[in-house]
Amino acid sequence: MDEALQQELQQGLRYWLLEQDICRRLLHAPRPLHTSAQLTAAEVLECHAAKSFDYRVLCLLLFRLTKKPYDEALLSFLRLDEMLVDISDDLVDYEDDVLANSFNIFRCYIQLYGREAELKLVERISSLEEQHGLLLAGLTEDMREHYWRRHREASEGQGSDRWVFPPPIYDEATYRERIRREEAQAQEVAVAVFAQSVVPTVP
Template sequence: MAPQMDEDNEAMSGRGALLPGHRFPAAAVLEAVLRRRGLWDERIEAELLSGYRYWELERRVCCAMARHDLAAAWRQRRQHDQGTQEQSHQQQQQQQQPQQAEEERKRQGAPCKPGTLKDPGKQATCSPAPALATAAPVPLDPGFTWPDALAAHEAKSFDYRLLHLLLHRLAGTEYDEALLAFMAADERLVDIGDDLTDYEDDVIANSFNVYRALLHLHGPDTAALLLAERISALEAERARLLTRLPQRQRELVVARQEAAVEGQGSDKWVFPRPVLAEGAFRERERTHELEQRHRLGSGPV
C-alpha cells in the first residue's frame, strides 16, 4: 500500500496538486490491517506520520519548483553578481584614490585639503576614506527553503524504514537500534544516488529531487558543491555508525557494498548537467516521447 500511495503522490506533484493535509484512503486501511495483526506500535505510527509529512512536503516543494522560472532567476543572479563585482572594484578604486593622494602630498610636503584634519590643534593627518557597504546577494527565492528540502530528503526513505520495523515485529525481535540508525544514513545516500541518476526524469515528472531542489535554491554554480558537502557528511555518519555494528553485521555490510561498486564507475558520484529551462525541457521531452509512440504505433509490426 505504501509504495502505491507514494506513486499516487508523485502523480499529484506532477499535476501541481498542493492539497495540504491530504490523506490517502489507503492509509486508514493500512493502519487497520497493522492493528488487527498486532503489528502496530508507536514507532510504526511515527514512521507513517513521517511519510505523510514527506508527501505533503513533496507536493509543496514540487509545486513551487514548477512555478519557479529557474533560468530567469539564474540570469538575474548572474547580472546581480556581475554588478556587485563592478561595484566592489569601483569601491576599491575610490578607497585607493585618497590614500594615493595622501602619499603624493606627503612626498611633496603639501598639507591636507581643507576639512580633512582630524584635529586642527595637532599635526595634519588625512582621514581615511570611509568603507562602502557591499550589497547582499539576491536569493533565487523559489518559494521554499533549504529546511523544507532537507526535511523532505530526510523523510523520503520512510517506506524502507517502515519495512525494517515491520520485519522486526514479524520476527518477534527487539528493534536493533544500531542497525536501524546505520540503514537510515545509508538509505539517504542511496536516495541521493537515485536523485542524481533520475534527475532528468524527475524534472519531466515534476518529482522531488534533492539535487533539483538545490538548483532552484542556489543555482548551478553552488548546488553541486552543497550536495557534495551533504554527501560527505552522510558518508562520515555512515562510517561512524558502521563501527557500532557487531562484527558479523559489519562484514555483511562491507561485502554488500563491495559487490555494489564492482561495476566500472559505480562508486563515483556523477552530477548531471543542470536543466535551467525546465518547462521547455519538459515539453520537448514529452513531445519526443509522443512522436516515438506514434512512429512505433504506425510503423510495420
C-alpha cells in the same frame, strides 16, 4: 502498533505533504536562475530525510515479526544508508523527475543554490558519509562484513561506486516541452513503421 511504527507512518504523511508542496512550487518556478520557488534548505532536507519512511516501516515490522527487540544502532545506520542511496537514485533519475515534477534533492538544490548546487550537494554527501562511517563502526563485526560484501556486489559496475552528477537543467519548462515533443515524434515514427509492416505487399 507501537510508538516507533506510528512515528514512521507520521513521517510518511509528512513526506507526502512536503513533496506535494515543494513540487507545486517548483512547477511554478521552472527557471531557478531567474525565479525563486521560495524553498528553504530546512524543508528540502526534512523531505529528503523522510523519503525512505517505507523502508524504515518494513525494518520495524521485520523486528516485530521475528519477535526481536529493535536494534537502535542498526536502525540508525540504515537510516543514513537509505539517505545516501536516495541521493544516488536522485542523481540517476534527475531528468525523469524533472519531467514528472517529482521530488529530487538535486533538483531542489539547483533551485536553492543555482550554479553552486553540485558543490553544496557534495558537502551534504560528505557530511552524511562521515556520519555513516561512524555508525557503521558501531555495528558488530558480522554486520560490518555483511555490509561491505553487499556494497562490493552493488558496486561491481564500472563507476557505480562514484557520485556522478547529471547536467543541471536551468529551464525545466523548455526541457519538458522538448522531451515531450521528441517522444511524440518518436511515437509517430513507430506507428508509421508498424503500419508499413502490416500492409500486405502486392505481388
